[in-house]
Amino acid sequence: MTFDPHAGRHRMPVVFGPSAGPRQGPDGRTFDMSRAPRTSAAISFLTERSRLEALLPPGCELDGPPVVTVEHTMLRELEWLAGRGYNLLGVRFPVRYQGREETARGPFLSVLWENRPEPIITGREELGYAKLYCELPEPRILRGAHCYAASWDGHEFLRMEIDGLDEATPPPAPAADGVLHYRYLPAISGVAPSVSEMVISPSGGSPMRHRSFRRGTGRLAFVRSTWEQLPTMYHIVNALADLPILDITGASIAETVGAKDLSDQRVLR
Amino acid sequence: MTFDPHAGRHRMPVVFGPSAGPRQGPDGRTFDMSRAPRTSAAISFLTERSRLEALLPPGCELDGPPVVTVEHTMLRELEWLAGRGYNLLGVRFPVRYQGREETARGPFLSVLWENRPEPIITGREELGYAKLYCELPEPRILRGAHCYAASWDGHEFLRMEIDGLDEATPPPAPAADGVLHYRYLPAISGVAPSVSEMVISPSGGSPMRHRSFRRGTGRLAFVRSTWEQLPTMYHIVNALADLPILDITGASIAETVGAKDLSDQRVLR
Amino acid sequence: MTFDPHAGRHRMPVVFGPSAGPRQGPDGRTFDMSRAPRTSAAISFLTERSRLEALLPPGCELDGPPVVTVEHTMLRELEWLAGRGYNLLGVRFPVRYQGREETARGPFLSVLWENRPEPIITGREELGYAKLYCELPEPRILRGAHCYAASWDGHEFLRMEIDGLDEATPPPAPAADGVLHYRYLPAISGVAPSVSEMVISPSGGSPMRHRSFRRGTGRLAFVRSTWEQLPTMYHIVNALADLPILDITGASIAETVGAKDLSDQRVLR
Amino acid sequence: MTFDPHAGRHRMPVVFGPSAGPRQGPDGRTFDMSRAPRTSAAISFLTERSRLEALLPPGCELDGPPVVTVEHTMLRELEWLAGRGYNLLGVRFPVRYQGREETARGPFLSVLWENRPEPIITGREELGYAKLYCELPEPRILRGAHCYAASWDGHEFLRMEIDGLDEATPPPAPAADGVLHYRYLPAISGVAPSVSEMVISPSGGSPMRHRSFRRGTGRLAFVRSTWEQLPTMYHIVNALADLPILDITGASIAETVGAKDLSDQRVLR
Secondary structure, eight states: OOOOGGGSOOOSSOTTOOOOBTTBOTTSOOOOOTTOEEEEEEEEEEOOHHHHHTTOOTTEEEOSSOEEEEEEEEEOSOGGGTTOOEEEEEEEEEEEEEOSSOEEEEEEEEEEEESOHHHHHHIIIIIOOOEEEOBOOOOEEETTEEEEEEEETTEEEEEEEEEEEEEOOOOOOOSOSEEEEEEEEEOTTSSSEEEEEEEEEESSOOOOEEEEEEEEEEEEEEOOOOTTTSTTTHHHHHHHHTSOOOEEEEEEEEEEEOOOOOTTOEEOO | OOOOGGGSOOOSSOTTOOOOBTTBOTTSOOOOOTTOEEEEEEEEEEOOHHHHHTTOOTTEEEOSSOEEEEEEEEEOSOGGGTTOOEEEEEEEEEEEEEOSSOEEEEEEEEEEEESOHHHHHHIIIIIOOOEEEOBOOOOEEETTEEEEEEEETTEEEEEEEEEEEEEOOOOOOOSOSEEEEEEEEEOTTSSSEEEEEEEEEESOOOOOEEEEEEEEEEEEEEOOOOTTTSTTTHHHHHHHHTSOOOEEEEEEEEEEEOOOOOTTOEEOO | OOOOGGGSOOOSSOTTOOOOBTTBOTTSOOOOOTTOEEEEEEEEEEOOHHHHHTTOOTTEEEOSSOEEEEEEEEEOSOGGGTTOOEEEEEEEEEEEEEOSSOEEEEEEEEEEEESOHHHHHHIIIIIOOOEEEOBOOOOEEETTEEEEEEEETTEEEEEEEEEEEEEOOOOOOOSOSEEEEEEEEEOTTSSSEEEEEEEEEESOOOOOEEEEEEEEEEEEEEOOOOTTTSTTTHHHHHHHHTSOOOEEEEEEEEEEEOOOOOTTOEEOO | OOOOGGGSOOOSSOTTOOOOBTTBOTTSOOOOOTTOEEEEEEEEEEOOHHHHHTTOOTTEEEOSSOEEEEEEEEEOSOGGGTTOOEEEEEEEEEEEEEOSSOEEEEEEEEEEEESOHHHHHHIIIIIOOOEEEOBOOOOEEETTEEEEEEEETTEEEEEEEEEEEEEOOOOOOOSOSEEEEEEEEEOTTSSSEEEEEEEEEESOOOOOEEEEEEEEEEEEEEOOOOTTTSTTTHHHHHHHHTSOOOEEEEEEEEEEEOOOOOTTOEEOO
């Protein structure tokens, strides 16, 4: 058997040797992500504090007003996918984490849908991102309105739209320690976890720069769904559909270039 | 925060509560898999012992001749997917595992491709199956020849074909302790694993029964592929393409009904 | 230029020579369709006569009660597609056609959706079938209920379901002259047509035989849709959604084998 | 029956009334295509005159050197598709047509693949474009190399690549009367056509303007394919694969905005 766990990053199946992925190329070197283009459309809304608190992971409290941000992102020209891209849809809200030894502030990424299985697998296992699969088509762009949808097996469970776009100044980088995630991997027994820990994607270190930034008017709705429609994630979509949208606090579309490979991901103590 | 890890099986994202899946319905109960139909097409071939030994997981040795079985399976009418189905392609070979406390014999499932992300996520995390994603279309059936293909992003990396089919007696259940898997989950640091263990899907307990069984003549070929074509799994496909096919030892298509939910999966000590 | 219109059936592009298709193989011979399997799920409902009369083609009147049949069909093992298959969804109702010289009775196939472009092109141009494209997934089959859907670009516009299935005697072949179609091809000018004629797929000549036939209880609904959701066929789906379902008059699932290649299609005089 | 052929453009099925499409909105008005973005990647190559002459339609001769252009185009934000887009792959070469009454010069569009069925149907029937379906993924863009592929049912039949791109001056509009097409629609009888005519998409009248234009180095190859791989178009792909590439004479990527709806398409007398 030739499996050497010190020979580089491994993912199942490991008996075939190290796996190339976002943080490891075929030759063991890392990838250049400094020119990868990204288009992100984000809508933020104020919701009820108590409803949102029900979605906090252990050790976390809301950090400021209960504002949820839903962001649709298109990544392109990714070296680790040999030039391919994929789309993402994330839901986050600001939290403060108090661990045994340290404290961290930043958006908690409660769920992140992606339309390609490979980054889902690497992201869940190597980073602890709460990634799931869904269909995320390119937006329809009709007379200035950008229309986004998320669906699974033909069932649309999110619609969001931004129009009235005008050039604006990109916001400064948020004063956050990083993006927070709750990494959880079950044990074979099915009850107690193999892994349960808060992890952070630290702020800083990214070569990201804006190519354009526009603000507009946003609308969004999660669609209440049945078990038959979404048999493995109706509970997630319905919890999000149950968050009342008290006020839309922002809507923007950003075109940026450059990212980092997240190899600085670390467990919060 | 309402997350209660004792409230049932959880998968990321866990803050939304327990996740329905193959081993847990929306009401916490398990699913009836006793009538789920399955069609499996399998081809076995003799290869070089030393080449196959290079793919053994820790603690394992080959159990008998170096015979590899490639099996394409179509699962349908699955309750946990609310009646949907999916297709699989597995590669296995017989091994004997010697653990610290126990011994087990059975096919080692070295890699299992599936064409739906949800069973991949649950299978990797809850069961330790080495599942990956690829496209697995229904077979072409042309004048009695059943033609199977596996591809990723438009690149075909496996072709297999069975023809000359005749009704035959289904083989007896193999004298195996179960199907063996090497469960491996990396740590955030990226080198040492969070989890590294042999697990077994024990034989027995399945209501599976044959509706038909046919033997025929088989051909198969893995296609050597570049990093550009398969940027996260060229090394797996190329390792399989490098296994010489010394002799085709069997080819069959079975239609069966009934399965179990694999909740008896356990770690080998 | 080598184009010889007498060398066999041609479809655009014609400069590359004759096109293989359902009625012409690569060697110019026809295909054997006598063993192609087919699964058809049909629901019939009584509607308002006047509403249905608004959908009659020129020269036609309703033939008996205003009963509409919606049928989902899965074709497999098609020789002309080298063993592939595809799914169909048709809407038909019985009419009597009075031409200048002849009369014909049979179901008028008002629209036929298919999930593969090639039979759509050949069917529209060579046969005059009113075929359109949509997604037609395999049915979900959950605890005996067969659930069908039709969608376009993620928008579901038809749901139908049959459960409570019991074996029954297949109905006798209907006393029809054939299936009727209104073939219409516009001229470049865009107003007057290049072709406008009633055509018939004559009854008889098919080697079709039943493998099973089951009757059950059916439900169906077309979903009213916007131009944004179905920009080229909202008017069709909405016209069907506007047909009141006064009574479900039948629901069945048939498994059959054998078809003909429809090369006996002819224009009604 | 309410069908009124003078009420607007109709396509099968016509009994539901006029069909919205590229040249007719839901209210009967035309669409604004003046802001629709388009990205086109084109490679031209010199081939053998006699081989190319075998692909000429009736009444045509080559106009100048036997240079073939293969162009991959991405159309986005199309009003007639309510903001959606699609991709195209065309093969053209310059011809001179001598009709009974008139003469025309311009590129003959021998075949045009598209990855969406609706423009295929409208283009074939309303315009006489020789459109067919295939998969046309977004290009992979890896370290400056743009990699394009065309496939059908998982079989890749064209690969093209452009790298070494530098900004350049867009070429002047070609001195052509328009793009030429051979419109052919079979009759039900299957031999003599219902329609057989040369049509032209006249030059001029388009609001198209360049946003960027880059020249680079190109490579392309059509892949010889079997009937099993491409059962309705192996003969087309193989005819193109048989054209020797004597010299690559140009490779460029253009980003443009604005198009016309081609309602000025006309039959050449």
